[in-house]
Amino acid sequence: MNGIILCRSKYGASAKYAHWLSEETGFKVIDTKKADIKDVEKYDTIILGGGVYASAIAGIGFLKKNIGALKGKRIFVYCCGLAPHSGEVMDILKKKNLGGELADIPLFYCRGSWNMDALGFSDKAMIKLYIKMLEKKDPAELKEYDRPMLEVKDKKVDWTDKKNLDPLLKLIRAEGE
């Protein structure tokens, strides 16, 4: 089995999962931003992982742009957000990120981490505005997807857990046999 892990992580959670995946599979990890399709297309298995920012999976554009060159490859996507895993979260993420030719790619969710103090300047400003907007809403109207942000806003939390990769690793191994 040969493969590669492409990862885009701003705050470290997706990178941590990429490292664990690399330990388990022996695949090398590269930053999706630096990925060259001429190199990536040499591999049979491609795992793309990234943080979730405003429901968008970091680096998913690489797959959208290059899906034609990757026909017939085994492709898997994982993403890390702060929301707990749920059917609603998966539906939103699939709809936003895996439309059209990407619709058949399996998507896995590995909960990430949160630390308001560590956010970059523009991320912090955006998140603070978003939280203000959520706080003005009637709590009964809030979506399941929005509640976790309000619950953790000023806390520092790390939900990363190697076990979250089990379903993805199981599929990679099953299909590699």
Ligand SMILES: Cc1cc2nc3c(=O)[nH]c(=O)nc-3n(C[C@H](O)[C@H](O)[C@H](O)COP(=O)(O)O)c2cc1C
């Ligand atoms: C600007 C911004 C937007 C975010 N939007 C979402 C979101 O829509 N859904 C979610 O579950 N988490 C969201 N998060 C939380 C991140 O997905 C979480 O911190 C994750 O660990 C980021 O991955 P990384 O550590 O690999 O960068 C957001 C974080 C930031 C900074």
